[in-house]
Amino acid sequence: MNLWRDIKGTLQPFWVTLGYLFKKPVTIQYPEEKRTPPPRYRARIVLTCNPDGSERCVACQLCSAACPVNCISMQAAEAADGRRYAAWFRINFSRCIFCGLCTEACPTMAIQTTPDYEICNRDVLKLVHEKEDLLIDGCGKDTEYNFYEHSGIGVVNERGGNEDEYGPVDPKSLLP
Amino acid sequence: MNDLLISLVLILVKLGLILGVVLTMAAYLVLAERKILGRMQLRYGPNRIGPGGMMQPLCDVIKLLTKEDFVPDRADKWIFLFAPGLTALAALLSFAVVPFSPPVTLFGREIPMVVCDLNIGLLYIFGLSSLAVYGVVLGGWASNSKYSLLGALRGLAQLVSYELALGLALVPVVMSAKSFSLNAIVMAQADWPNLLRHPLAFIIFMISITAESKRTPFDMPEAENEIVAGYHTEYSGMRFGLFFVGEYINLVVIGAMTTVFFLGGWHGPFLPPVVWFILKVLFVAFLFIWARGSMPRPRYDQLMHFGWKVLIPLALLNVVLSGAISLAVNS
Numbered sequence: 114m115n116l117w118r119d120i121k122g123t124l125q126p127f128w129v130t131l132g133y134l135f136k137k138p139v140t141i142q143y144p145e146e147k148r149t150p151p152p153r154y155r156a157r158i159v160l161t162c163n164p165d166g167s168e169r170c171v172a173c174q175l176c177s178a179a180c181p182v183n184c185i186s187m188q189a190a191e192a193a194d195g196r197r198y199a200a201w202f203r204i205n206f207s208r209c210i211f212c213g214l215c216t217e218a219c220p221t222m223a224i225q226t227t228p229d230y231e232i233c234n235r236d237v238l239k240l241v242h243e244k245e246d247l248l249i250d251g252c253g254k255d256t257e258y259n260f261y262e263h264s265g266i267g268v269v270n271e272r273g274g275n276e277d278e279y280g281p282v283d284p285k286s287l288l289p
Numbered sequence: 290m291n292d293l294l295i296s297l298v299l300i301l302v303k304l305g306l307i308l309g310v311v312l313t314m315a316a317y318l319v320l321a322e323r324k325i326l327g328r329m330q331l332r333y334g335p336n337r338i339g340p341g342g343m344m345q346p347l348c349d350v351i352k353l354l355t356k357e358d359f360v361p362d363r364a365d366k367w368i369f370l371f372a373p374g375l376t377a378l379a380a381l382l383s384f385a386v387v388p389f390s391p392p393v394t395l396f397g398r399e400i401p402m403v404v405c406d407l408n409i410g411l412l413y414i415f416g417l418s419s420l421a422v423y424g425v426v427l428g429g430w431a432s433n434s435k436y437s438l439l440g441a442l443r444g445l446a447q448l449v450s451y452e453l454a455l456g457l458a459l460v461p462v463v464m465s466a467k468s469f470s471l472n473a474i475v476m477a478q479a480d481w482p483n484l485l486r487h488p489l490a491f492i493i494f495m496i497s498i499t500a501e502s503k504r505t506p507f508d509m510p511e512a513e514n515e516i517v518a519g520y521h522t523e524y525s526g527m528r529f530g531l532f533f534v535g536e537y538i539n540l541v542v543i544g545a546m547t548t549v550f551f552l553g554g555w556h557g558p559f560l561p562p563v564v565w566f567i568l569k570v571l572f573v574a575f576l577f578i579w580a581r582g583s584m585p586r587p588r589y590d591q592l593m594h595f596g597w598k599v600l601i602p603l604a605l606l607n608v609v610l611s612g613a614i615s616l617a618v619n620s
Contacts, residue, residue, distance in 0.1 A: 126583035130329045139331045 152254075154228035155213045158204055160244070161225050161253035168248070169223035169260060172199040176215035176224050184208035185215060185224075196261070202244040207237050221260035225253040295398075303404050307384050314570075315537035316346035322537075322578045329582040353530035361523045365431035372431060373524065373531035376424030380538040383417045386410035387545045388472045390555050390562040402563075403472060410471040411463065414546060415456060418501060422448045424535070425503075425510060429520035440519025443589060444503060444510030450596040451500035451507075457604035458493040461486075461611035462550050475554030482553035489607045491551045493600055495576075498547070500596065502539050504577055506584035509592060540577060544570035 141148050150156070160170055172189035190200040215224050234240050252258070262275055273280035320335065320342060327334025335342040360366055390402035407413050422445060429441020463469060465486060466477035474483075484491050500507035511519030521532045548554055548569040555562035557569075587595070 123584075127579060130579065130583045133331060134325065134328050136331060138328065138333050140333050142333070 150228040150230060152228060153226075154230070155211045155226040156230040157206075157227050157232050158209065158211075158215065158242075158247065159225055159227055159249045159253065160202065160223050160247045161249060161251060163259045163261075164252055164256060165259065166250075168198055169221045170199050170202065171197045171221055171223070171260070172202075173197070173220065175218040175220065179214040179218035181212060181214065182208045182210055199244060202247060204242050204247060206232055206240040206242060220264075222253070222255055222258050227253075299400060300404060303402075307404065308381070311381065311384055311538055311541050312534075314541050315534055316350070318537045318540055318574055318578075319349065319533075320345050321574070322581070325575070325578050326582050329579075350530070353527050353533075356526035358526040358528060359523075361433055364433045364523065368427050369431035369523075370528070372424050372428035373521075373528045373535070374424075375427065376421050377531045377535035377538060379417045379421035379424065380535045380542055383414050383542045384545065386413050386471050387542075387549060388475055388554065389545070389566045401472070406470060406472050409469045411459060411469045411474070414471075414542075415452070419448070419452060421535075421539070424532070425520045428524065428532070429510075432520070432523035434523050436516040436518070436522045437520050439516045440510045440512075440522070443512075443516075444520055447500055447503070447507065447509060447592060447596075450593060451497040451600070454493055454596060454600040454604045455497040455501055457601065457608055458490045458497060459550060460604075460608045461490045464611060464615060471549050475549055475556070478553040479556055482551060482556070484551045484553075487551075487607070487611060489603070490611070493604050493607065494551065495547070497596070497600060498543050499577065499580065500592070502543055502577075503536070504540070505581040506586050507592060508586060509589050512586060540574050541570060543577070544573035547573045 160168070163169055170187075172187050174187065174189070177183075177185040177187060184205040185203070187202040188200040189197055191197050211226070213226050216226055219225075232240070261270070263277060264275075323345075324334035324336075324342065335345040338344040338348050360369055385404040386407050388401070388403035388406065392399050392401045394400070425444040425448075426441045429437040429439075429444065432438070462474060462483050465483065466474040468474065468477075503510050509519075511521065513519075516522070521529055524532060545566075548566060552569045552573070554569075555566045557565035560568070
């Protein structure tokens with residue numbers, strides 16, 4: 114009978130809400146309690162270094178090109194050994210949307226996101242991070258990877274001089 | 290002459306006391322409602338200002354007072370400015386006839402613990418609750434906004450249709466007390482609260498008083514997901530605050546009315562009568578907050594249907610039944 118169903122449907126919610134009244138709230142009281150985000154959380158962006166301590170960034174502009182809000186800018190320069198680096202590197206965090214596309218574009222794993230989400234500031238200019246603010250000592254998520262050990266033709270090592278490479282093929286020896 | 294002066298001072302003291310207590314209760318009911326609703330939804334509710342959020346009402350008042358008092362273009366200015374006060378005033382005035390304790394003897398003088406023990410107290414409360422509709426209707430009309438007008442129309446229709454059931458639900462109470470005076474009604478419940486004597490009347494009363502006070506689940510006049518905020522859409526600052534505070538004073542008044550009519554007023558063991566009265570009022574207020582956390586809002590036509598086709602016949606039946614039973618018991 115519908116009447117019985119209606120009465121039950123009217124009284125049951127009261128029982129449910131009373132039950133919830135005595136449960137512990139799920140709220141995290143932010144300034145006092147802080148959530149630990151997962152390691153792959155996309156928050157503050159950093160520039161990481163190689164395991165040997167040299168900078169990973171080769172100023173290829175790929176992150177800057179991938180960035181949908183154009184918040185990354187840099188100036189490329191070349192060291193004496195022919196290795197490229199960023200003369201200056203700037204991320205405007207007031208514009209950044211933390212999409213992580215820059216980290217996907219980066220061929221050298223230099224630019225990475227970290228779980229540090231507390232970067233808000235009252236002064237908007239303090240949100241513009243320069244290279245020295247961005248650069249960290251560690252390797253970030255991949256502690257092994259070193260771009261110039263696998264690629265970077267003839268810049269640091271001779272052509273084919275890397276461990277997992279063989280030398281240039283002599284095209285004449287391949288003739289039938 | 291001296292006697293008159295003392296009576297006057299006593300009345301003023303009682304008025305001040307009631308005003309202070311009711312306004313404080315209304316302010317803290319807002320906080321209590323927000324906290325209880327929060328806990329029902331697994332949140333904390335306001336807990337930042339003062340210990341446990343206890344200073345929140347004060348901050349709300351400061352916020353409302355410092356906001357702009359805005360009158361919409363082409364609104365009916367004077368009625369617009371006057372309407373919120375009417376709602377709050379009608380709610381406050383209802384408290385004049387509510388007895389909150391048996392008479393106290395002080396310096397050999399018997400002081401009734403009620404501002405004015407009218408012999409038609411019940412009718413007085415009904416009159417004032419009907420008057421409160423004017424605040425809603427005039428506010429909604431004067432705002433010059435379609436949402437306000439819709440809210441006002443809904444409020445009017447709803448209040449008129451539920452007042453009938455409300456009045457009929459109280460007829461058995463009056464029959465068993467043989468008086469319209471609230472004091473006599475409480476006195477008649479010395480051994481049995483009316484809740485046990487007239488359970489059906491209690492249920493009808495609670496449903497129609499919810500509709501009368503425009504609280505969830507019957508908050509159609511201010512249904513925020515259909516008509517923005519209903520009759521107080523255009524109000525800002527302390528004028529909105531008056532509507533808001535009027536609603537919570539109304540909650541206290543409803544708690545007092547339910548206590549007086551059905552829960553036996555100040556009667557209760559062990560504790561002093563005033564404490565019993567306040568505890569019962571708070572309990573009824575909790576019931577209303579609980580209902581707000583539990584119930585969805587019905588459709589408008591369902592509300593009207595329920596009022597006219599279910600509650601009023603049921604209330605009439607209840608009047609006949611209670612009359613017959615009390616006649617059978619007494620003879």
